[in-house]
Amino acid sequence: MSNLIRIAFFTIKDQMRQKSFYLLLAVAVLFILLIRSCYHGDYSVNGQKLDNVSVAWHASLLVFHIIAAGMFLMTSMISMGVFSRDSEDGSLVMFLSRSVGRWQYALGRIAGIWLLAAAFMFILHLTIFLIVLANTGGMIAGYLTASLLCSVNLLFAIVLTFFLSLYLPNFMAALFTLGIIGISFISDGAYQAMNNQLVQLFVSGDSPVSTWRIYYPKVYMLQQHASTFISHNQFEGMGQMDAWLNVALYTVVLAAVLLLDFHRREV
Amino acid sequence: MISLENVTKKYGTMTAADGVSYTVNRGEFFALLGPNGAGKTTIVRMILGFSRPTKGTISINGIPAGRPASRKKTGYLAESHRLPPYLSGQEYLMRHASFCGLTGGSAKKAVGDILELVGMNGSEKKKASSYSKGMSQRIGLGAALLGNPELLVLDEPVSGLDPLGMRDVRVILEEFKNRGNTIILNSHLLSEVEKLCDTAAIMNKGRIVIKDSISCIVQDHETLEDVFIRHVEGKGIRK
Numbered sequence: 001m002s003n004l005i006r007i008a009f010f011t012i013k014d015q016m017r018q019k020s021f022y023l024l025l026a027v028a029v030l031f032i033l034l035i036r037s038c039y040h041g042d043y044s045v046n047g048q049k050l051d052n053v054s055v056a057w058h059a060s061l062l063v064f065h066i067i068a069a070g071m072f073l074m075t076s077m078i079s080m081g082v083f084s085r086d087s088e089d090g091s092l093v094m095f096l097s098r099s100v101g102r103w104q105y106a107l108g109r110i111a112g113i114w115l116l117a118a119a120f121m122f123i124l125h126l127t128i129f130l131i132v133l134a135n136t137g138g139m140i141a142g143y144l145t146a147s148l149l150c151s152v153n154l155l156f157a158i159v160l161t162f163f164l165s166l167y168l169p170n171f172m173a174a175l176f177t178l179g180i181i182g183i184s185f186i187s188d189g190a191y192q193a194m195n196n197q198l199v200q201l202f203v204s205g206d207s208p209v210s211t212w213r214i215y216y217p218k219v220y221m222l223q224q225h226a227s228t229f230i231s232h233n234q235f236e237g238m239g240q241m242d243a244w245l246n247v248a249l250y251t252v253v254l255a256a257v258l259l260l261d262f263h264r265r266e267v
Numbered sequence: 268m269i270s271l272e273n274v275t276k277k278y279g280t281m282t283a284a285d286g287v288s289y290t291v292n293r294g295e296f297f298a299l300l301g302p303n304g305a306g307k308t309t310i311v312r313m314i315l316g317f318s319r320p321t322k323g324t325i326s327i328n329g330i331p332a333g334r335p336a337s338r339k340k341t342g343y344l345a346e347s348h349r350l351p352p353y354l355s356g357q358e359y360l361m362r363h364a365s366f367c368g369l370t371g372g373s374a375k376k377a378v379g380d381i382l383e384l385v386g387m388n389g390s391e392k393k394k395a396s397s398y399s400k401g402m403s404q405r406i407g408l409g410a411a412l413l414g415n416p417e418l419l420v421l422d423e424p425v426s427g428l429d430p431l432g433m434r435d436v437r438v439i440l441e442e443f444k445n446r447g448n449t450i451i452l453n454s455h456l457l458s459e460v461e462k463l464c465d466t467a468a469i470m471n472k473g474r475i476v477i478k479d480s481i482s483c484i485v486q487d488h489e490t491l492e493d494v495f496i497r498h499v500e501g502k503g504i505r506k
Contacts, residue, residue: 093317094363097341101335
């Protein structure tokens with residue numbers, strides 16, 4: 001087993017050792033179970049009663065986005081203190097006094113948190129999937145696939161927080177990460193809303209696209225694209241792979257700069 | 268085995284190590300001495316690759332220090348050794364064992380032997396947060412000894428240990444040396460150094476002021492402490 005995998009494994013084990021992890025998971029699952037009554041209600045639009053399957057589908061799509069967005073908070077909170085904690089409690093010396101490369105240590109930590117966060121998100125999405133299956137008997141095709149695809153966003157958030165935590169206090173690093181992701185949601189979300197067919201009936205002309213928006217991390221768009229696996233709607237706003245390439249490129253570049261900087265640092 | 272060539276380390280305007288050069292041969296028990304702030308820990312950190320020289324080169328068995336391969340057969344005990352508080356001593360050693368390529372039964376056996384060697388049998392399952400400084404130091408020494416290292420780098424290894432613990436460490440180090448291994452020791456305990464080490468270097472203000480075998484450094488009717496004071500303070504010895 002390579003050192004990288006070993007460190008990733010230790011990272012998962014150490015995180016799962018914390019009671020707060022289980023508390024968070026329990027609270028999240030409880031929240032999801034509490035909203036399961038949404039799937040039973042009688043809903044009507046324009047006097048027409050909606051069927052259960054349709055309600056479940058719409059509610060699940062909404063919860064899918066809430067979980068995916070909420071996971072950014074969790075990942076940035078977990079990632080923000082890794083370097084400083086390892087430095088303080090002797091873990092960093094434990095790893096680096098052995099024949100472990102600094103890149104193996106950093107990537108091992110990132111991989112461990114990513115796998116844990118992705119599994120956490122998958123469990124929450126799986127809970128929704130099972131609730132819908134139990135209540136309506138219908139399977140939401142693509143729900144779990146979309147969850148896995150959204151985990152790329154989590155990797156971006158983790159790498160960004162790790163990178164920022166080299167320069168900023170831990171809390172600020174998490175806050176900046178959430179701010180950068182938040183701007184992506186606001187800018188791309190607003191742009192998508194402005195280009196909605198319904199809005200276009202009231203607003204004449206195309207809304208202009210700023211250059212910075214084109215190159216900004218497309219976290220929101222990636223999540224939107226993943227959700228098309230559930231909704232089966234056509235993905236609008238950019239090319240099918242553009243959001244993936246954008247986020248993947250940002251992640252790779254950030255990871256490269258992080259490793260380069262970490263390699264030069266004093267331990 | 269270890270070679271330092273004209274190693275200089277600067278932190279801003281402060282020079283922690285200034286043109287340090289020496290060689291430690293295989294099987295040698297080498298002591299690095301000096302007052303606080305002399306640059307001993309800086310040298311050790313550069314040997315381990317935690318810090319990089321501003322100028323000069325360090326190599327272990329011909330491999331530049333800092334490369335993971337240079338630490339493959341190296342054990343290290345830090346000056347103020349810290350253990351992750353959420354791990355037990357046994358878990359901590361098992362992790363070290365895994366990085367030494369030990370797995371399963373062989374890892375358990377190696378860790379069991381080490382726990383016995385450093386006198387931590389019976390406390391190995393307790394969380395590190397409940398350990399005293401001396402217990403942490405014993406576990407740290409155990410971790411350094413895991414995987415049969417050829418080189419042991421020890422920064423104040425008896426710090427926090429009671430006299431019995433200090434005696435145990437001395438016995439362990441003597442045994443380690445008798446197997447033909449190399450030790451670099453940073454210590455303020457000059458009497459221990461005089462008993463254990465073959466060679467020593469005294470550092471002051473980032474420079475090596477003397478490096479030779481203990482027998483050559485310590486002249487007739489002198490102790491290592493006398494030599495240390497003479498070289499560090501530059502004064503005559505008060506008898």
